[in-house]
Structures are given as C-alpha cells and as structure tokens.
Amino acid sequence: MEKHRQWITTHEWMVKPTAQTEWVDGQGLLIWLAEVFSALGMGLYLVALFLNNWWGQVAGWFIIVGLKLPFHFFYLGRPWRFWRAIPPFTSAWKTSWLARGMFFTIMYSGFALVQLITTYQLEHHLVGASSLGAVTALDWVMRLFAGFFMFLTGIYCGFAMSYCKSVPFWNTGMLPIVFVIMGLADGLGLVMGIGLITGGVDFHAIEAASRIFLLINAMLIATYLINASYQSITAEYSVKQLIVGRVAVGFWLGVVILGIVVPAVISIISLYAAELSPPLLVIAVISHTIGAFSLKYCVLKVGIYRPILSRVPVY
C-alpha cells in the first residue's frame, strides 16, 4: 500500500485546507456580528412591514442602522475612508458585492426612515385632510423602496460570500437563499418578542408562518450540506468540520436544536394551545436569535480555503 507522509516546513496554510480567519476571528468577530444583524434586521423589518407593525419596523431599522453599520464600520482597517466604497465615489458596484451592499444599506436606511415617519403620522392621525392622500401615497412608495432595499441588504451578505471561489463551501448560489430564509424565520421570532412588549400581534398567525419557514429552512440547510459535500473535497471537509468537527457543537446545539427544533416544537404546540404562554414565546424568541448567531458563526468558521497545491495528500 502506498504511504504518504508530509512535513510542512513553511506556510503549511497553503498546502493544507486552512480556515479563513479574517472574517470570524479577532476583529473579524465584528463581521460576524454585522452579518447576523443584517439577517435579523432584514427579517424583522420585512415581517413587520408585512404585518404592519410599526414598532417592529423601528426595531428592524435600528438593528441595521444602529448595529450592523457600526460593526461594519469598526471592522474596517481604515474606517474613515468608508465613503470610498459608496457610489458615486466608487464605480466598483459593478463587480463588488460589498460596494453594492453599502449602497443597498444606505438606500434602505434613507427610505425606511421616511417610511417610519409617514407611517407614524398616518397611524396617529397627524396628517391634515388636505395632505392625507399625498402622505399615504408617499408612505406606500417608501414602503416599496424600503422593503426592496431591505431585501437586497439581507441577501447581499450571502452573495458576497458565495462569490469567493477560494472558499468552496461558500461558493454556491444556495448560500444567499439560506441566509434570507433563516433571516425571515428569525424575523418572525423577533416580531413575537416585539408583540410581547407592545401587543397587537397575532401570535398564532406568526407561529403558522414560522412553521412553514422553519420547515423550508431545515430542508434548505440539509440540501446545502449535501450539495457541498459533493461539490469538492475542500467543501466536503468543511461539511465534516460542521457536522462532526470543531464547530459541531455550535451547529447541532445552536443552529439545529435552538435555531430550528425548539422554535418548531413551540410552533407545533401553538397548533393545539388556545393561547401561547409568554415564557414559551420568550424561549422561542431567544432560541431563534441564538440560531441566527450560530448559523452565521458556523458558516464563517468552516470557510476553508482550497489548498493551493491540491496534489499534496493532506486529508
């Protein structure tokens, strides 16, 4: 039997499958948090927009503007040059998902701010009869644009990662879809949390939607992992790291149990219960949120580069 032995004398990261660290370790934790808040903010805002829940929209907007953007900003090596990544100061949006993402986020922030103001005015009857029609029309236009750019803000993170051929596990068109569906499922969870504080939320309707999203999400994640394990040796190695390797605890406990199973069980209980108890809803909200943090962490953590010299027997 042919035996292989290998001694790496220098730069073993180039000949072994090595995990990326720039976006998950040390200062890279800020990117992880920013990505989580992108998904949570998108999910919450879009669900709240659909349910016409103003406080949910405010919370979603704050998550994007008050949490996601600052985390992105402080991650940069040269933060005060951030404007260089924003059109019209750059034309890189033609190819760069990061430049596109900056644009989407800023557009969303602006449109959503106007929409929050107009919706508040309309809900509290602060608009005179003469301008009611114009403000209502403006509100709808702003909802349309804010929702559109919010969706793009939520999905661009996935595209930014899936563009990287260097990391085969990310390099699939399924990644943005997984992030968006998980974000929407988590948004449903967060809206329940908002409803617990402000009221005016139909928990049964949200739980019904949550069941569907969680089912889709579970199937998507399973398909994603199966697909990745066929894609390349490095992607398969990433899947192994996720399922039985160094981030297996985070994946099974955070993503599967807390992110999917617990919320799913609670949503099934809601089928038979006349009224869901607040502690159960709180558990659902917390487990949804932990699931969102875990998913992004695990996916970033198993972002493993394909070795440069693939002929080296390393696995």
Place this chain on the structure above:
Amino acid sequence: MKYGMVIDLTKCSRCHACVAACRVEHFLPLRVTWVKLIAYETEDAGVVDVSTFPVRCNQCKEAPCVDVCPTGATQQRPDGIVQIEAKKCIGCRYCVIACPYQNRTFLSKELDPGYFPGHPKTRFEEKGKKLYPHQRGTTMKCNFCMERIDYGTAHNLKPGIDRDATPACVNTCQARALTFGDLDDPRSNVSKLIRERKPLQLQRELGTDPSVYYIDGIIGGKDNKAPIESQTGSHIQHLSSVEARAKEIFPELKQGK
C-alpha cells in the same frame, strides 16, 4: 503587453533569496512576506521527495481581488500587473478572502511590531518609512516590482532582460529559476519557456488565468537543472545581494563609515 513570470521548479534550490530580496526591495514589515516559499516533503514507498513552490501574487488576468474590491483600490494596469492603491484601501479584507492563492496580507499592528520589538527602529526601517511607506490597516501584496518596471521602461530598458527593469526576486535568483518578461511578446524568454516547457498555472480551473507559471519538478532528482554552484552558494548570493542593496540605501556604507 502583459508581464508574467515562469518559475522553473527543477532549478529552484530553496535558498529563500527571492524572499529576502523582496523584503529588502519593499522594506517589508517583520511578519510580512510577499514572496513565500512553500516547501514540503513527501514519501512514497520509502523514497523521500522534496518539492518547493515559490509563490507570490499570481497577477491573475481575471483577478477576483480586482472584482471584489469595493473602492477600486485594487486595479489591474494595462500591463497586467494587479496593484493596490493604499490610499484608497479601506481595509475590508474582502480581497484577502477572495484570493484563491492566499497571497494578500492585511497589514495589522501585530504584523508590524518593528524588527526589534521594544527597541528603536533600525535605520533600514526608518529609511523604508520614507522610501517605501506601508499603511497599517490596508492590504498589501507583490506587485512584480512595478516601480522597477516603470523606471526601466521610462529609460528604454527591457523588463526581464535589463536588471534595473526586472523584479528584485528575479535578479537575485542564483539558480536562475525565475524568468520574467512580456507574455504577449512571442520572442520573450517567458513566452519561449511557456511554448517549450508547457508550465502549469496554479488552480487554473478557477478561471483566474494567473500570469505566474510553474515548470514542475522535484528538487534533488535527476531533473534538477540548477547549476551545482547555486545549490551550495545560494546563501552567499543571498547575503551579497542584501549587502549591495544596503549600500544603495545607505551611501555611507560604501565609504566604510
């Protein structure tokens, strides 16, 4: 005109002179190397083979780093060299992630502690700050010594032929394992080597079309074509090239001060 490099692995004697020359040329911080030498050994049925791969930025013709850069700080020049304009770089590190060859480095404080941490900077470092300043918080990589190429072409010199217009690593390679030149010129040395030796490109299947080519081989085997003196005298060459460069930078050394 597209500049490229052919690296003959059958000649590489693993001396690290290219690594040192690059450090001297660009005044690289302590923990940063633009040119790296991957060396590994494999054993098949009791026979140990040693291989080396000097790697640097591949100056890809379809460079992912250029596409992902959100500010346009990473650009491709008409001559194919992928360069970073440090003053435009925001330090997002997207290019570091996207480079399939892991040849980009984000210059953090940890990578630049000074050559002798806790002690005053050396004269070499002080000079480097003036002659070739690097910005912390930005990304850096090999640029095929584009300053030398620009200088040379401005003085009617031919990159790859005339030393003053040729990358420092190529100039310093004792074994003559590195060949530099114009890939678009069928008469250039690199084009001839590509035609005759059919070199490989790293991870060609990714569609990046690197401008760095490798003539494959195993050091110490029958196909080692490095001059025998280079295999023993590489360190002497390495030191003498550093000394020559030091004299260029510090004229007082020439006068023995």
